[in-house]
Amino acid sequence: MYASHFGLREAPFGITPDTSYFFSSPRSQEALNTLLVAARNGEGFIKITGEVGTGKTLLCRKFMAMLDEHFVTAYIPNPYLEPRTLMLALADELELPLAKDVDQHQLLKAITQRLVDLARQDKRVVLCLDEAQAIPVESLEALRLLTNLETEKRKLLQIVLFGQPELNENLELNSIRQLAQRITFSYHLGPLSKDELDYYVAHRLRVAGFTGARLFSRSAIARLYAATRGVPRLVNILSHKAMMVAYGQGKQEIAGAHVVAAARDTLGPQPKAWWPWAAGAGAGALVAAGLMWVVLK
Numbered sequence: 001m002y003a004s005h006f007g008l009r010e011a012p013f014g015i016t017p018d019t020s021y022f023f024s025s026p027r028s029q030e031a032l033n034t035l036l037v038a039a040r041n042g043e044g045f046i047k048i049t050g051e052v053g054t055g056k057t058l059l060c061r062k063f064m065a066m067l068d069e070h071f072v073t074a075y076i077p078n079p080y081l082e083p084r085t086l087m088l089a090l091a092d093e094l095e096l097p098l099a100k101d102v103d104q105h106q107l108l109k110a111i112t113q114r115l116v117d118l119a120r121q122d123k124r125v126v127l128c129l130d131e132a133q134a135i136p137v138e139s140l141e142a143l144r145l146l147t148n149l150e151t152e153k154r155k156l157l158q159i160v161l162f163g164q165p166e167l168n169e170n171l172e173l174n175s176i177r178q179l180a181q182r183i184t185f186s187y188h189l190g191p192l193s194k195d196e197l198d199y200y201v202a203h204r205l206r207v208a209g210f211t212g213a214r215l216f217s218r219s220a221i222a223r224l225y226a227a228t229r230g231v232p233r234l235v236n237i238l239s240h241k242a243m244m245v246a247y248g249q250g251k252q253e254i255a256g257a258h259v260v261a262a263a264r265d266t267l268g269p270q271p272k273a274w275w276p277w278a279a280g281a282g283a284g285a286l287v288a289a290g291l292m293w294v295v296l297k
Contacts, residue, residue, distance in 0.1 A: 002247035003208075006215060012208030013240040015233055017058035019065050023203050023232075025196045028059060031187045035063045035160065038185035039071065039126055042154035044147040045182045047132075047161045049168060050189030053233030056162045059189065060128050063160070067126065072118055074127045080134040083142035087111065090127060090146075115149055115156040125157050132163035137176055144179040191230030197221060200232065201239060216242075219256030227263040238262045 003010055012021075022028070031048060038046045050056045057077075064073045074093030079086060087107055091098055094114050098107065118125055127143075129135065135143075149156040161167060165188075171180040192200055198221045205215055216224070220242065228234035239254075241262035246254050 002243050005247050006243065006252070007210060007212065008205070009209035011240065012204040012210070013236040013243070015236050017055075017061050019058065019062045021204055021207050022058060022062045023200050025192060025200065027190055027192075028055060031059055031189055032063060032066070034185055034187045035059075036066060039063075039067065039124070039158060039160075042124065043158060043184045044155045045144075045159050045161065045179065045184065047163075047167070047171075047183045047186040048189065049163055049165050049186070051191070051231065052164060053231045054189045054191060055232050056189060057130055060130055060160070060162050064126075064128060070122060070124060072123050072125045074125065075130070076127070077130045078134070079129045079132060079139065080136070081139060082136060083139045086135075086139045086142065093127070094125070111146070112149060112156075119156050124154075126160060127157060128160045128162065130162050132161035133165075133167040133170060134163075135161075135170075137170065137173060140170070140176050140179055144176070144182065147182065191228075192232060192235070193230060194221070194225045197225050197228075197230050197235060200235065204236075204239075214253075216254045217256065220254045220259045223256045223259035223263070227259065227267060234266075237266055241265060 001011065002008075014021075024032075035046060035048070048056060048059065060075070064075065067073060072094070074090055076086070076089050076093065079089075081089060084104060084107070087104075088098075091107065091111055091114075094111065096110050096114055098110060102110070115125055129143075143159055146157050147155055147159060161183075170176075171183070198216075201216050201221065201224070202214075216239070224235055224238055224242075227238060238259060239262075242254050242258040245258040245261045246252075249258075251258070
């Protein structure tokens with residue numbers, strides 16, 4: 001699309017969690033350090049929370065990628081599963097061959113034996129659950145029982161919960177208070193500050209191959225922060241669309257008006273005070289940019 005126009009190898013603002021674009025802001029780096037320290041200490045439960053779009057899945061994948069050969073990782077992206085199905089998903093991640101009609105007793109016995117075998121090989125098993133706020137209460141309790149398995153020195157299974165703030169509400173339920181008490185490390189991911197957002201945009205552009213001084217003007221950065229409040233996913237979406245608008249107009253720099261057009265297309269009408277100087281910029285500019293791309297393609 002617009003990559004060659006701006007001197008890029010690829011589009012820099014995708015919303016898929018590509019670890020090569022991981023941005024070490026003070027918050028994300030502190031969260032990553034928390035995860036690594038907790039994992040190496042052999043803690044049973046670790047919790048990471050954050051609002052929608054703050055980078056929990058990317059952090060999860062970065063964390064798993066940084067674990068060395070002494071760790072075996074299991075990843076379940078959608079844990080909205082009843083206990084048996086969740087255990088089957090864990091068994092699958094641990095590459096356990098199971099009979100189709102395996103009963104609950106044999107399933108748990110197989111998982112336990114696999115964890116014991118890995119411990120004998122000096123391997124630590126870390127289970128990462130994304131969207132953990134969606135886990136049913138009975139499945140959370142099943143996970144807690146799994147973490148009862150331990151050697152004399154450490155747990156056989158460590159569990160990392162990545163979820164929206166609703167996860168905290170779930171953990172306050174009296175029925176799973178024992179699990180809440182076992183969470184020894186936790187961290188809350190917040191949005192980017194305005195200065196961090198500027199560095200974040202520049203970082204993603206550099207990873208994508210940009211070698212110039214500044215592609216997004218200071219006005220564009222200010223408008224990005226005003227529209228997104230530093231939520232990385234929204235920053236990516238609006239930055240991508242703003243680049244489409246600028247490309248459609250043949251511009252070599254992303255201006256505030258381009259971000260305004262992207263925001264109107266994405267977020268709907270905004271307060272007039274937000275862009276009094278750009279009343280003419282809107283979704284039409286973005287549509288025009290898209291049409292121009294189709295023609296040039």
